[in-house]
Amino acid sequence: MTPPPVPIPQSDPAAVFDAVPALDGELRFDGATLEAASGDFGRMVRQSPAAVLRPGSAEDVATMVRYCGERGVKVAGRGQGHSTNGQAQVPAGLVIDLGSLDSVEIRDNTAVVRSGARWSAVVRASLPLGLTPPAFTDYLELSVGGTLSAGGLGGQIGHHGTQVDNVLELEVVTGEGELTTCSPTERPDLFRAVLGGLGQCAIITRATLALVPAPRSVRFYVLTYPSVAALTAREAELIREGRFDYLIGQARLTPDGWTYFIEAAAYDASAADDARLTDDLGHTSAEVQDVDYFDFLNRIAPTMELFKSLGEWARPHPWYDSLLPASTVNDVVMETLAGLKSGSLGASAVILLYPILTAKCRTPLPVMPDEELAYLFSLLKTASPGADSAEEMVAANRVQYDATVEAGGRWYPIGSVPLTTEDWVHHFGAFWPEFRAARHRYDPDGILTPGQRIF
Numbered sequence: 001m002t003p004p005p006v007p008i009p010q011s012d013p014a015a016v017f018d019a020v021p022a023l024d025g026e027l028r029f030d031g032a033t034l035e036a037a038s039g040d041f042g043r044m045v046r047q048s049p050a051a052v053l054r055p056g057s058a059e060d061v062a063t064m065v066r067y068c069g070e071r072g073v074k075v076a077g078r079g080q081g082h083s084t085n086g087q088a089q090v091p092a093g094l095v096i097d098l099g100s101l102d103s104v105e106i107r108d109n110t111a112v113v114r115s116g117a118r119w120s121a122v123v124r125a126s127l128p129l130g131l132t133p134p135a136f137t138d139y140l141e142l143s144v145g146g147t148l149s150a151g152g153l154g155g156q157i158g159h160h161g162t163q164v165d166n167v168l169e170l171e172v173v174t175g176e177g178e179l180t181t182c183s184p185t186e187r188p189d190l191f192r193a194v195l196g197g198l199g200q201c202a203i204i205t206r207a208t209l210a211l212v213p214a215p216r217s218v219r220f221y222v223l224t225y226p227s228v229a230a231l232t233a234r235e236a237e238l239i240r241e242g243r244f245d246y247l248i249g250q251a252r253l254t255p256d257g258w259t260y261f262i263e264a265a266a267y268d269a270s271a272a273d274d275a276r277l278t279d280d281l282g283h284t285s286a287e288v289q290d291v292d293y294f295d296f297l298n299r300i301a302p303t304m305e306l307f308k309s310l311g312e313w314a315r316p317h318p319w320y321d322s323l324l325p326a327s328t329v330n331d332v333v334m335e336t337l338a339g340l341k342s343g344s345l346g347a348s349a350v351i352l353l354y355p356i357l358t359a360k361c362r363t364p365l366p367v368m369p370d371e372e373l374a375y376l377f378s379l380l381k382t383a384s385p386g387a388d389s390a391e392e393m394v395a396a397n398r399v400q401y402d403a404t405v406e407a408g409g410r411w412y413p414i415g416s417v418p419l420t421t422e423d424w425v426h427h428f429g430a431f432w433p434e435f436r437a438a439r440h441r442y443d444p445d446g447i448l449t450p451g452q453r454i455f
């Protein structure tokens, strides 16, 4: 039994750490480290932890979770801090900076990865052996633990599902400080509640990831469409057919008004037959290029560097990400775009609109709409100078969330929306009883990941 929590002294939150046992890594209290763990990519929520653990081993994570549990101190894992709403923050608690656990080992057709490793490191390690993870996010500098806690959606979803669908085994530390492994056959309840589980039941310390043969090069197409309906209809056909290995879409405001793009890739450029792949797609224009596979996966990195140089990276990012059923997607997207004003999105905004075959997403989380075909619809906003304030954008996100729910959609929980407990219960839907039971089983004192504000 866990002893009752001892209150944290308000005057010096770090005093609670004065009896920490020997660790392989280090516990940090210095201002620079606390400052770095106090913010995130969203730049809207700032909460300082009392201490930051840079673990030298998974055992360190277990030791400190047990230590904190005995004292009623909250704990969260942190990967790259690229969430947007304080999800990896713990006011006056312990942040575990998993970046110090970042090894990647390729064993047979798997990658055995410490959870702080970035996806760029995973693919750099696997490619020399001709292998690759099958599913990616569009940015590779996110941690494995961070995206596996969210879900990990990307353009390979039509063939391979989400990143969490491609995990074979996890090593985790539960909220009780137990270091254990789980998989589809070993403690499957824990496995199901951790993948996409927003850090509520355990901290991931290691993941065994499936690998598949990697292409050397990619033929990459950008095809233009004149309307939302034209885009989504074509995307629906393409994802059902599986014609491309990678498929996403975007809406962009151009000098000619809203324009819609499919970005599609055929792996192994030398085998790609342009006529077979694109002649019947009804696009109004096309760009085609052959690119090295890694450069293709990493292709938004230069844009992120540009955003950094322009100062946009350091501004608030009140992102909104939703999953809409095919039956309502056009209405919601058209209404949303029509309602946007010049300052609604900011200077470096991206609007994603791409299809998902929900049956390919086999893990219960992230929760998908209840239709065979769904769409990711994301409004990746930046509160740039002259645009709406971050607070106004967050308020607009809440309105968008209500419209999403009304349309039978779900939230993809990486962005910034103020949600109540009732909203979360609705969000998890049929999986809520299982998720809540797992939380009570594996984190009975409720110390893990308070920044998600679910329990």
Ligand SMILES: Cc1cc2nc3c(=O)[nH]c(=O)nc-3n(C[C@H](O)[C@H](O)[C@H](O)COP(=O)(O)OP(=O)(O)OC[C@H]3O[C@@H](n4cnc5c(N)ncnc54)[C@H](O)[C@@H]3O)c2cc1C
Binding pocket: 040, 041, 076, 077, 078, 079, 080, 081, 082, 083, 084, 087, 088, 089, 098, 115, 116, 136, 137, 138, 139, 142, 143, 144, 145, 146, 147, 149, 150, 151, 152, 153, 154, 198, 199, 202, 203, 204, 205, 304, 414, 449, 451, 452
């Ligand atoms: C530029 C950019 C592009 C993105 N593109 C995509 C995309 O294409 N597809 C997509 O799905 N998402 C995308 N995201 C969102 C991203 O996947 C999530 O925000 C992800 O959680 C961030 O990973 P991180 O390592 O920064 O996690 P953090 O922000 O550090 O943590 C996020 C949450 O996960 C928890 N957590 C972190 N590590 C662990 C762990 N090891 N065990 C348990 N809990 C943990 C934290 O406590 C926190 O609650 C993008 C984000 C950015 C900034």
